[in-house]
Amino acid sequence: MTAVARRSMNLGAVRRHHLSMLLESLLQEGPASRAVLARRIGVTKATASALVADLAARCLIIEGGASSAGTSGRPGVEVAAAGWSVGALGLQIEVDRVVACVVDLAGAVRIEHRVDGDNRRTVPARVLGRVEAVAKQALAEAGAAGIRCVGGALAVPGLVDPSTRALFVAPNLHWLDVDLTRLDQALGFELGVDNEANLGALAELRAGAAVGLRTFVYVSGGVGIGGGLVIDGALVRGVHGFAGEIGHVVVDPNGPQCACGSRGCLEAHAGTGSGATPEQVARALTVALRSVVHLVDPQAIILGGDLAASAEVTERVAEQLRQETLGGRWRPCEVRRSILGTDVAAIGAAATVLNATLADPTLVPLSA
Amino acid sequence: MTAVARRSMNLGAVRRHHLSMLLESLLQEGPASRAVLARRIGVTKATASALVADLAARCLIIEGGASSAGTSGRPGVEVAAAGWSVGALGLQIEVDRVVACVVDLAGAVRIEHRVDGDNRRTVPARVLGRVEAVAKQALAEAGAAGIRCVGGALAVPGLVDPSTRALFVAPNLHWLDVDLTRLDQALGFELGVDNEANLGALAELRAGAAVGLRTFVYVSGGVGIGGGLVIDGALVRGVHGFAGEIGHVVVDPNGPQCACGSRGCLEAHAGTGSGATPEQVARALTVALRSVVHLVDPQAIILGGDLAASAEVTERVAEQLRQETLGGRWRPCEVRRSILGTDVAAIGAAATVLNATLADPTLVPLSA
């Protein structure tokens, strides 16, 4: 997903980079003619034409009718990203349900399905069967709606190795050592696997309140408080994959003992089970976010999960941060509420696929 | 007719990337033959040969004698990075002195000069004159020692725009709106300019305790407490350039009022003027670093400035972090003491030049 920068480049890498830039430009700055695109990404018209032809052969862009009338000279032919007709499948296994969604290139959640049912102590094979069923249904509906799915990924509530796609342990599901590659065959493509914790941030980046931002912090409130850190468009996973644990930022060094071995973690003061009032939650959040803001100086903070429910908390936190941070009065850090629902992890899983596609459009086969 | 191709030659980007990888490989993994280098960076032998020739023409590497005897087959010719014969100039203006140093490609500080003298309320032209003098002396000595300086940079204690190299304000110097480009002419190259706050982290990355690390946090103790965040080899500057302000991470929400508008910042509990005992300093540091570690999950924490003086503080913090963080008992975050002296910012300034050179070796001209 996050491009490994220290790797050998062949000549195709230049092509991939240009294709990526062109596609992102179309998505973020809107449709344009080949000549305009050439100026946007800094290549010649000849190159831009070749790139457009390449992306068109992968069905990632579509050629519109003539346009840009009014100005003198030959009008250009607008090309647009196929934001509506290309998408990715996102899956999510939770304790009491299974979710499938399809997110398109433009970041719209087009299809969303939930199947309730207790997944705890259920044999993995049975649950994976449910996942397969709901995934197939979503794919079928996507096909019917004219969305071509270029891949998919699965979010699991446990410790996984995304490269081998092996699940080591999922405490809440009571699962141990499950091989998740078997879903590939049923779906027809290689299903990515990732931990659900950080996926919320990616979901916000691609389809939520953080679209267009480069650096932001995502905080998801629930029984525990999790989060994700996106710096310069890339998710920070940390050396052991533990980054973004905002729930364990210190709020009060004399606070209650936490399972992490520390005292006064944010989770204990603002988690759903803490019984705190909105004022107290806002206060605790502010104290924790003060540290975060001074550390990474983000463009915005996105509040998700239960924290997104209350406009009051958001307002209070924003105001308090304005008062209590160094650059706060001059250039305050924005505080936004997530607009995504409860299926963030599934959407985030789809976002990993979309990110990969945007970073390297050649992953999409040259189809008819 | 200095006709430098201003056009974005994107094929050259591949070349630059390969040159960069090869040079970094030589520095980090040691000298090697062309064939070994080809395998290391993932290109063919022919390409590796061409890359070696290119770097040699820039005097960035030197060809050693034959070697790798013992094994069967024709022995390769070792090439090594010219770690000791190429360097960069680092300059620093402080309140009561001016510093110049030369750091070589291998990360060794080869030359270091300080000129004491009160720079407050002195007209900038006078101070810049001192800087010029000490810089020229350092460059002359570097030349005498056989070090070719490929560039230089200046660290200033104020708000600057590195792109225009204009100093807006330096509160402690009582400077306002100073143009720093005038030093170029005297030195013979374009002198980079940067704020001193984050440069310590870059110094540690290139020449200090963080050599070889990809993700770490640098904490510098003094009257105030500053720091820097390096994630995946890149310094995180933040949206407004305020990232890394570890001194304002919250230690006690009921602590003393801070100038930043908040309460209980680390700076107030562990700063040099706080009068805290080593135990108290370690305790405050631990509480602050708990938040940091849970947020970015770094490989190591580097304590610099006054904090590097005490082995006791380092030990305590390391032990407490082991106990009080999520992954601490399993994979503890290392705590190291800086091995650089008081001229960190100057060394960091030189490091910016070395980083740029390593990232794009074509910046170094093809010399005889």
Added chain:
DNA sequence: CCGGATAGTTCAGATACTATACGAACCATG
């Protein structure tokens, strides 16, 4: 209807890579 302007295509030239072949240098073995 024609000139000016802009869009898109075509073609030659440059560059940097890969793949393969080949000579050079060294070791082991008969």
Added chain:
DNA sequence: CATGGTTCGTATAGTATCTGAACTATCCGG
């Protein structure tokens, strides 16, 4: 000492991509 095996480095051919300039296509205004 001669021969074969192994590895190094270079040379050559082929491929992919970008650039630059020339060319065609299309629209606008007079």
